[in-house]
Amino acid sequence: MNELVFFINKVLISGAVSGSIYAIGAVGVTLVFSIMRFAHFAHADQMTFGALIVLFLTALFPGSGAALGIPTPLLMLPLAMAVTALLAIGIDKAFYKPLREHGVKPIVIVIASLGVTLMLQGLIRLFSGTSSRSMYIEESKAIFRVDLPFDLAARPLVITEPQITLIIFTVLAVIGLHLFLNRTRTGKAMRAMSDNVDLARVSGIDTNKVVMVTWILAGSLAAAAGTFLSMDVSLSPDLSFFLLLPIFAAAIVGGVGHPYGAIAGGYLVGYAETLSVFNWTILLRPLNNWFPEWMELPRNLSLVGTEYKIVVPFFILVAVLIWRPTGIFKGKVI
Amino acid sequence: MSLLNATQVEGGYGGMNILKGVDMAIDKEDIGVIVGPNGAGKSTMLKAIFGLVQVNGGDIQLRGQSIANLAPNKLVELGMGFIPQEKNIFPSMSVEENLEMGAYIKPHTTKRMLEKIYSFFPPLLEKRKQPAGELSGGQRQMVAMGRALMTEPTLLLLDEPTAGLSPLYMQEIFDRIVEINKAGVGILMVEQNAKQALQIATQGFVLASGQNLYTDSGQNLLNDPEVAKSFLGG
Numbered sequence: 001m002n003e004l005v006f007f008i009n010k011v012l013i014s015g016a017v018s019g020s021i022y023a024i025g026a027v028g029v030t031l032v033f034s035i036m037r038f039a040h041f042a043h044a045d046q047m048t049f050g051a052l053i054v055l056f057l058t059a060l061f062p063g064s065g066a067a068l069g070i071p072t073p074l075l076m077l078p079l080a081m082a083v084t085a086l087l088a089i090g091i092d093k094a095f096y097k098p099l100r101e102h103g104v105k106p107i108v109i110v111i112a113s114l115g116v117t118l119m120l121q122g123l124i125r126l127f128s129g130t131s132s133r134s135m136y137i138e139e140s141k142a143i144f145r146v147d148l149p150f151d152l153a154a155r156p157l158v159i160t161e162p163q164i165t166l167i168i169f170t171v172l173a174v175i176g177l178h179l180f181l182n183r184t185r186t187g188k189a190m191r192a193m194s195d196n197v198d199l200a201r202v203s204g205i206d207t208n209k210v211v212m213v214t215w216i217l218a219g220s221l222a223a224a225a226g227t228f229l230s231m232d233v234s235l236s237p238d239l240s241f242f243l244l245l246p247i248f249a250a251a252i253v254g255g256v257g258h259p260y261g262a263i264a265g266g267y268l269v270g271y272a273e274t275l276s277v278f279n280w281t282i283l284l285r286p287l288n289n290w291f292p293e294w295m296e297l298p299r300n301l302s303l304v305g306t307e308y309k310i311v312v313p314f315f316i317l318v319a320v321l322i323w324r325p326t327g328i329f330k331g332k333v334i
Numbered sequence: 335m336s337l338l339n340a341t342q343v344e345g346g347y348g349g350m351n352i353l354k355g356v357d358m359a360i361d362k363e364d365i366g367v368i369v370g371p372n373g374a375g376k377s378t379m380l381k382a383i384f385g386l387v388q389v390n391g392g393d394i395q396l397r398g399q400s401i402a403n404l405a406p407n408k409l410v411e412l413g414m415g416f417i418p419q420e421k422n423i424f425p426s427m428s429v430e431e432n433l434e435m436g437a438y439i440k441p442h443t444t445k446r447m448l449e450k451i452y453s454f455f456p457p458l459l460e461k462r463k464q465p466a467g468e469l470s471g472g473q474r475q476m477v478a479m480g481r482a483l484m485t486e487p488t489l490l491l492l493d494e495p496t497a498g499l500s501p502l503y504m505q506e507i508f509d510r511i512v513e514i515n516k517a518g519v520g521i522l523m524v525e526q527n528a529k530q531a532l533q534i535a536t537q538g539f540v541l542a543s544g545q546n547l548y549t550d551s552g553q554n555l556l557n558d559p560e561v562a563k564s565f566l567g568g
Contacts, residue, residue: 204410
């Protein structure tokens with residue numbers, strides 16, 4: 001029973017957490033791709049940037065969330081989302097828009113976005129240094145231990161406050177995105193532009209406005225994902241390095257340009273990671289008595305070591321590109 | 335004053351002029367049809383009028399106002415509609431959403447216009463929730479025309495509306511174009527099916543190598559032995 005609780009903590013909850021982060025990140029990448037047709041490498045750094053803004057605001061007004069009974073970083077999140085959205089629009093205006101108007105090939109803009117990545121990383125290090133920092137200042141992270149009503153289960157289920165908030169946020173974001181894309185005029189214009197940009201222009205759709213809305217969505221979602229992740233672990237300036245590959249893997253697994261595919265892809269990559277690093281011996285040990293004498297359970301039965309977790313999304317990415325380049329769901333490639 | 339008046343239009347892609355001084359005038363009551371051999375600049379002319387091809391010389395006027403090189407969304411606001419030859423629908427969006435996108439600049443008219451379009455193209459009503467990409471070629475063309483009509487344009491530009499359609503659908507589309515015209519919309523279209531198109535044309539323009547070769551009523555062009563021999567396959 002304890003083993004099962006361990007499994008729930010290590011796989012189900014962990015997978016839901018990293019899956020949500022990847023899903024939110026991949027939605028941003030996929031939206032940017034479907035509107036502007038380029039892979040935006042600086043996306044993960046917008047996550048770090050958003051978290052950094054939250055950290056700054058928290059440091060400026062420590063403990064201000066206590067009045068409302070919520071952690072201060074959470075209180076600062078909406079503001080940081082707005083700032084990051086502005087940053088995303090600014091980056092587009094300064095670096096991508098001139099190239100787009102010049103009619104360059106998408107690869108040129110991809111490379112420009114690599115440049116923006118390096119620039120943002122330098123900027124982040126300039127202000128925050130290279131060390132990791134806790135997002136909680138004068139506060140501490142709430143950790144919930146839920147004891148199970150079984151005698152056999154001595155271990156509690158463990159989940160932290162930022163993890164709960166993240167999962168709730170992701171559910172709300174997905175519902176919100178769905179309603180936005182299907183019910184609002186601007187959301188439909190976004191789908192139209194993703195479907196057929198020339199016809200969208202011919203129909204009188206203001207494509208510059210759609211581009212701006214895309215950056216607002218991608219930037220603010222990135223800030224939220226980065227903040228939740230940093231609240232759960234810590235904010236380190238190289239956060240984006242570890243997010244870039246899983247996020248792109250998630251976006252491609254889901255079929256680039258499909259927001260719902262990106263969400264599914266995010267959870268698929270998240271769970272694949274946690275399932276691969278889970279030590280299966282723990283689940284098998286209670287069954288040890290039933291195994292024949294000569295068979296001894298190895299101490300560690302995980303597929304990959306935790307430190308090599310990053311190979312999982314890499315493998316998924318390669319596998320999908322070889323066997324299902326259009327993503328796991330059927331559909332057109334944009 | 336004509337609805338549309340293009341004089342000595344020169345233009346093309348990347349500084350190369352495909353159009354070398356084309357004249358064209360269309361009134362509200364007119365159905366103008368542009369015909370001519372491949373590479374004559376027919377589609378280029380239509381796109382130049384709609385701001386999709388750079389105009390380097392001459393002028394294009396809509397109700398006396400110069401519109402040369404205006405952006406397409408401005409032209410939609412001025413009452414023009416354009417139906418491209420290919421990729422003229424949003425395939426993953428439903429028929430109704432396609433039509434809604436047509437009225438993007440006039441959202442308050444959406445509801446009234448949807449009813450109008452559905453009564454004009456009844457097959458679209460029953461398919462309104464279906465992705466437009468799943469429709470047959472003729473029905474797609476209806477979606478494309480419906481989308482362009484959602485803003486109630488005064489001038490409609492069509493780039494080969496019957497390309498790739500069966501003869502049955504072709505006649506249906508031509509009939510609809512005549513009806514739209516009778517409702518007070520000036521029409522200018524490019525057509526490969528020159529004979530059938532010229533039959534409904536009040537104005538026919540024969541282009542070759544980016545220049546006007548003949549300009550006359552559709553009937554006169556059909557009866558002109560020179561035109562018939564060179565451009566209508568005898």
